[in-house]
Structure formats: structure tokens, C-alpha cells
Amino acid sequence: MSVYQVSCPARTLILDEERRLLEEGGLRIEPTLWCTLEAEHGGLHLTLAQALKGGGGVPPSTLWLRWPEDAEHGPLRELLTLPSCPERFLAGTVEEEVCDLPKDHAGRHGFEFGPPLNDGDITPDWLL
Numbered sequence: 001m002s003v004y005q006v007s008c009p010a011r012t013l014i015l016d017e018e019r020r021l022l023e024e025g026g027l028r029i030e031p032t033l034w035c036t037l038e039a040e041h042g043g044l045h046l047t048l049a050q051a052l053k054g055g056g057g058v059p060p061s062t063l064w065l066r067w068p069e070d071a072e073h074g075p076l077r078e079l080l081t082l083p084s085c086p087e088r089f090l091a092g093t094v095e096e097e098v099c100d101l102p103k104d105h106a107g108r109h110g111f112e113f114g115p116p117l118n119d120g121d122i123t124p125d126w127l128l
Contacts, residue, residue: 007113008035010045012065012072018049018079022063025050033065036100038107044068046105049079064102085109 082102
């Protein structure tokens with residue numbers, strides 16, 4: 001476990017009208033959501049709001065909540081579907097991890113949040 005805070009400390013409350021939109025998804029709706037981007041990122045805050053199953057020709061997707069620092073419930077706040085970040089850590093191995101953030105996100109990838117890597121943490125090439 002890292003002793004450094006690497007994620008943004010911003011949080012927001014889910015509004016009643018948003019709660020009604022999010023009830024049909026696969027995740028439990030939390031009353032308060034934290035920004036999932038790296039600390040001190042620029043631009044809007046961002047958090048995963050809901051996972052949608054899809055069906056009837058519609059693919060599964062994720063709903064993200066985006067809001068500005070200075071107007072948490074202002075006109076720039078929005079729920080939207082964003083594509084997933086395509087980056088992978090240790091791609092093609094049993095240890096593969098996906099970045100759990102949307103494509104073109106600010107800061108580091110989701111799998112980079114944690115203690116710094118050193119040479120001892122890397123799987124030797126012959127195991128890949």
C-alpha cells in the first residue's frame with residue numbers, strides 16, 4: 001500500500017434526478033463519489049457513476065459523471081458515456097491489468113496508482 005495520496009480528493013454528491021437515471025445499472029449507487037483521476041489534474045473532475053449491461057444490439061457501457069471544481073452542481077456537470085482507455089499493463093500475460101479510466105483521461109493510468117515500481121516488481125521477459 002502506498003503512503004502517498006495519488007488520486008484526486010474532490011468528491012460530489014449524487015443529485016436526486018441523477019439517482020433516478022442511475023438506478024437501472026449494475027453497480028450500487030453511492031451517495032458520494034470521489035474523482036478517480038490523479039491528484040492535481042487539470043480540467044474537470046471525473047468519476048465512474050454506473051455500469052450499463054447493454055442488450056438488444058446495444059453494447060455494455062459505462063456512465064461517467066464529470067463536474068468542474070468551482071461549480072459542482074452547475075451547468076457544466078454532466079452524466080455521459082465515454083469509451084474506455086485502451087492502455088494495458090503487462091498485456092498478454094495472466095497479470096494483465098486494464099486502465100479503469102476513460103480514453104484520453106488526464107494523468108496516470110488506473111493501474112499506475114499504487115506504490116512505485118522497481119526492477120524487482122517487473123516479471124522477467126522469459127516468463128511472458
